[in-house]
Amino acid sequence: MPKHDTPLLDELESGPWPSFVTDIKRQAETKPECWDILGQLELSFKERITHWKHGGIVGVFGYGGGIVGRYSDVPKQFPGVAHFHTVRLNQPSSKFYSSAKLRDICNLWEKYGSGMTNMHGSTGDLVLLGTTTPNLEPLFYELTHDLKQDLGGSGSNLRTPACCLGKARCEWSCYDTQALCHHLTMHYQDEIHRPAFPYKFKFKMSGCPNDCVAAIARSDFAVIGTWRDDIRIDQAAVKGYINGDFPATGGAHAGKDWGAFNINKEVIQLCPTGCMSMAGDELKIDNAECTRCMHCINAMPRALRPGVDQGASILVGAKAPILDGAQFATLTIPFLEVNQENDFEEVIEQIEKIWDWWMEVGKNRERVGETIQRVGLPTFLSVMEVDIVPQHVKEPRSNPYVFWQSEEVEGGFDRDVREFRKRHAQ
Amino acid sequence: MGYDPANPMVDRITDIGPPHFEQFFPPVIKANYGKWLYHEITQPGVLMHKGESGDECYTVRVGSARLISIELIREMCDIADAHCEGFLRFTTRNNVEFMVDSADKVQPLLDDLASRGNKFPVGGTGAGITNIVHTQGWVHCHTPATDASGVVKAVMDDLFEHFTSMKLPAQVRVALACCLNMCGAVHASDIAILGIHRKPPMIDHDAISGLCELPLAIASCPLGAVKPAKATNEAGEEVKSVKVNAARCMFCGNCYTMCPAMPLADPEGDGIAILVGGKVSNSRSMPKFSKLVIPFLPNTPPRWPETVQAVRQIVDAYAADARKYERVGEWAERIGWERFFEKCDIPFTIKSIDDYRLAYDTWRTSTQFKFTSHIK
Numbered sequence: 001m002p003k004h005d006t007p008l009l010d011e012l013e014s015g016p017w018p019s020f021v022t023d024i025k026r027q028a029e030t031k032p033e034c035w036d037i038l039g040q041l042e043l044s045f046k047e048r049i050t051h052w053k054h055g056g057i058v059g060v061f062g063y064g065g066g067i068v069g070r071y072s073d074v075p076k077q078f079p080g081v082a083h084f085h086t087v088r089l090n091q092p093s094s095k096f097y098s099s100a101k102l103r104d105i106c107n108l109w110e111k112y113g114s115g116m117t118n119m120h121g122s123t124g125d126l127v128l129l130g131t132t133t134p135n136l137e138p139l140f141y142e143l144t145h146d147l148k149q150d151l152g153g154s155g156s157n158l159r160t161p162a163c164c165l166g167k168a169r170c171e172w173s174c175y176d177t178q179a180l181c182h183h184l185t186m187h188y189q190d191e192i193h194r195p196a197f198p199y200k201f202k203f204k205m206s207g208c209p210n211d212c213v214a215a216i217a218r219s220d221f222a223v224i225g226t227w228r229d230d231i232r233i234d235q236a237a238v239k240g241y242i243n244g245d246f247p248a249t250g251g252a253h254a255g256k257d258w259g260a261f262n263i264n265k266e267v268i269q270l271c272p273t274g275c276m277s278m279a280g281d282e283l284k285i286d287n288a289e290c291t292r293c294m295h296c297i298n299a300m301p302r303a304l305r306p307g308v309d310q311g312a313s314i315l316v317g318a319k320a321p322i323l324d325g326a327q328f329a330t331l332t333i334p335f336l337e338v339n340q341e342n343d344f345e346e347v348i349e350q351i352e353k354i355w356d357w358w359m360e361v362g363k364n365r366e367r368v369g370e371t372i373q374r375v376g377l378p379t380f381l382s383v384m385e386v387d388i389v390p391q392h393v394k395e396p397r398s399n400p401y402v403f404w405q406s407e408e409v410e411g412g413f414d415r416d417v418r419e420f421r422k423r424h425a426q
Numbered sequence: 427m428g429y430d431p432a433n434p435m436v437d438r439i440t441d442i443g444p445p446h447f448e449q450f451f452p453p454v455i456k457a458n459y460g461k462w463l464y465h466e467i468t469q470p471g472v473l474m475h476k477g478e479s480g481d482e483c484y485t486v487r488v489g490s491a492r493l494i495s496i497e498l499i500r501e502m503c504d505i506a507d508a509h510c511e512g513f514l515r516f517t518t519r520n521n522v523e524f525m526v527d528s529a530d531k532v533q534p535l536l537d538d539l540a541s542r543g544n545k546f547p548v549g550g551t552g553a554g555i556t557n558i559v560h561t562q563g564w565v566h567c568h569t570p571a572t573d574a575s576g577v578v579k580a581v582m583d584d585l586f587e588h589f590t591s592m593k594l595p596a597q598v599r600v601a602l603a604c605c606l607n608m609c610g611a612v613h614a615s616d617i618a619i620l621g622i623h624r625k626p627p628m629i630d631h632d633a634i635s636g637l638c639e640l641p642l643a644i645a646s647c648p649l650g651a652v653k654p655a656k657a658t659n660e661a662g663e664e665v666k667s668v669k670v671n672a673a674r675c676m677f678c679g680n681c682y683t684m685c686p687a688m689p690l691a692d693p694e695g696d697g698i699a700i701l702v703g704g705k706v707s708n709s710r711s712m713p714k715f716s717k718l719v720i721p722f723l724p725n726t727p728p729r730w731p732e733t734v735q736a737v738r739q740i741v742d743a744y745a746a747d748a749r750k751y752e753r754v755g756e757w758a759e760r761i762g763w764e765r766f767f768e769k770c771d772i773p774f775t776i777k778s779i780d781d782y783r784l785a786y787d788t789w790r791t792s793t794q795f796k797f798t799s800h801i802k
Binding site: 016019023030046048050051053086091093095098109110115129130144164170173178186193211213216246247252254258294298320321322323326 | 447562586696706710713751
């Protein structure tokens with residue numbers, strides 16, 4: 001495949017940010033189909049429209065997900081990308097790699113694909129961009145036999161779960177996000193690889209309410225770490241921050257002179273519940289009033305840490321706007337123990353309750369958050385068999401239209417209108 | 427014995443999942459797992475995590491284009507082999523992290539990264555702008571309304587000073603999705619760059635019978651704008667097809683997702699909307715959705731100057747006016763959205779007033795407002 005003139009793309013080779021154009025050109029020296037990636041992309045830049053055809057179902061035997069078919073609509077001009085399927089590899093939890101593992105993946109992709117990747121896709125997979133249908137089975141064979149790895153999810157199935165880096169390198173993680181992510185991924189291989197749901201379903205695990213994997217915005221089932229005892233305080237370190245011995249927010253604001261750290265202005269007054277105060281030079285927290293927003297802990301990481309009675313909040317039903325509008329996940333279980341000792345039994349129990357219900361009542365291409373909107377949160381909470389608590393709402397409803405059930409009302413709904421008329425003339 | 431095309435099911439291995447994460451931990455991570463005490467950002471792009479043991483892990487964070495080659499990954503591996511005992515990781519925002527176990531190993535690593543041109547920019551920490559989460563765009567997607575990698579490159583070139591510094595009031599998370607499907611989930615970002623369509627789908631009557639299940643195409647429309655209709659194909663035959671009520675179309679593209687015979691992409695119709703003020707974290711205020719402030723900017727490859735300028739204007743106004751710790755959305759809510767439009771010098775248009783579902787929640791039902799320049 002020859003080089004194409006790419007005057008528009010060439011303009012993206014300058015500037016301080018790494019250039020994907022320069023990178024693709026470098027790859028094209030050994031994988032000439034990359035010249036056709038650039039050629040077709042240049043055509044899109046010129047015409048301001050995509051040149052990829054709609055879909056095309058491809059895959060490996062026995063799997064209904066993991067490969068996304070992609071074909072060029074100008075294959076004669078750019079034969080190197082006529083077939084250009086995507087392969088999603090399930091990433092290891094929180095995306096640590098050894099160079100040896102990455103080199104194996106690179107070698108596999110050099111043999112069977114274009115050499116281009118996404119590190120990583122939005123859901124979390126390691127995405128290999130661009131291969132042909134005949135390459136899929138040999139690639140899958142070597143992936144599973146030699147690399148001992150597997151595909152991720154696509155379509156109406158459980159999508160590849162993802163987590164924050166958790167206890168591996170963060171002091172705030174309230175449960176082992178990686179262990180839970182890996183366990184659920186292994187436990188639900190069938191659900192990841194064989195679509196059986198009304199629509200996609202995503203798990204995301206964040207270790208604390210900072211929510212670095214955006215679980216609350218992006219996942220149908222969000223497990224977000226929290227605690228229910230007292231924030232741990234190191235009063236000596238609090239004094240250290242007040243005296244300017246340590247940088248506030250771990251130095252995150254070091255690039256601008258914001259003046260000396262002011263604990264009153266920067267921590268106590270920014271607390272959303274007003275549960276903090278100074279008693280002399282001691283910081284006091286009324287922990288019963290704390291909503292665990294993380295601001296004070298973020299601001300003074302040496303002085304404050306989450307409590308030790310740790311677990312997770314379970315929130316359900318987040319999604320991007322298509323179709324009814326964006327939804328954040330709704331708090332369903334305020335506190336759940338996340339216990340590796342019993343193989344996360346409590347978490348799995350909640351997941352299966354949701355699935356059993358959603359697979360029955362969910363409509364085609366309806367995310368679970370939309371199903372909950374359609375039937376109402378009270379119905380969903382009943383399905384989940386949870387205690388109904390004020391934490392489930394921001395505020396009580398402001399209309400009086402309650403769906404009372406017959407059995408809730410004395411005497412039920414069955415009445416005799418003739419009896420009624422004997423006492424009340426028409 | 428390798429793959430045998432004649433017997434593809436022989437010795438088949440399935441459902442083995444990903445490799446266990448623990449085997450990829452650098453020794454300092456493994457030794458201090460779950461026992462970290464605190465962290466500090468020692469300079470932009472360099473984090474120090476302190477363990478209860480007294481151990482320190484220094485992480486150097488490097489930006490990447492996300493769309494990267496195996497040649498570049500191999501170069502990352504060389505760096506990891508030379509400095510990091512052969513380990514590295516990627517972040518959810520497409521950065522690469524190289525970890526070393528002592529302060530004196532940081533500078534040689536930084537020097538090595540700097541010696542490789544602009545391939546490995548160090549930054550993306552603290553109160554700055556880290557990598558843009560984004561989608562495929564024209565390089566690999568069939569439904570985009572704009573490109574992804576090209577727009578991101580242009581915007582990051584312009585915002586680069588904020589990638590390598592920490593002088594903003596708080597972190598600013600920028601995200602790009604190249605259509606309303608939002609694979610990039612930009613609905614909760616400080617600044618969201620979103621590809622949108624503005625022309626209703628065309629209907630390919632010659633192909634629709636072979637390509638689409640008509641009831642699915644009709645049901646796909648959230649506003650009931652797609653109806654069954656008879657049409658004539660190129661051969662002059664009457665075929666069962668659909669029609670679109672253009673007045674009801676909100677250009678979501680869901681019909682095209684369900685029915686390839688209803689393409690809606692268009693060079694003039696497609697472009698970019700800017701939404702701002704979303705956040706995911708629960709810190710201080712609750713998570714917020716991004717709000718539409720610029721309904722349309724044209725697709726102007728290769729460098730999308732209108733989009734770059736719009737993002738720059740918002741970042742500059744925010745940097746000049748917001749208080750320390752305030753995210754973009756918290757700032758806009760404190761000063762009021764009417765003041766936000768004024769300070770960012772963005773015209774307020776009727777397109778920012780919600781008329782879709784749940785719209786009423788966004789209407790102002792109060793006498794509290796500011797007399798900004800909008801009120802004549």
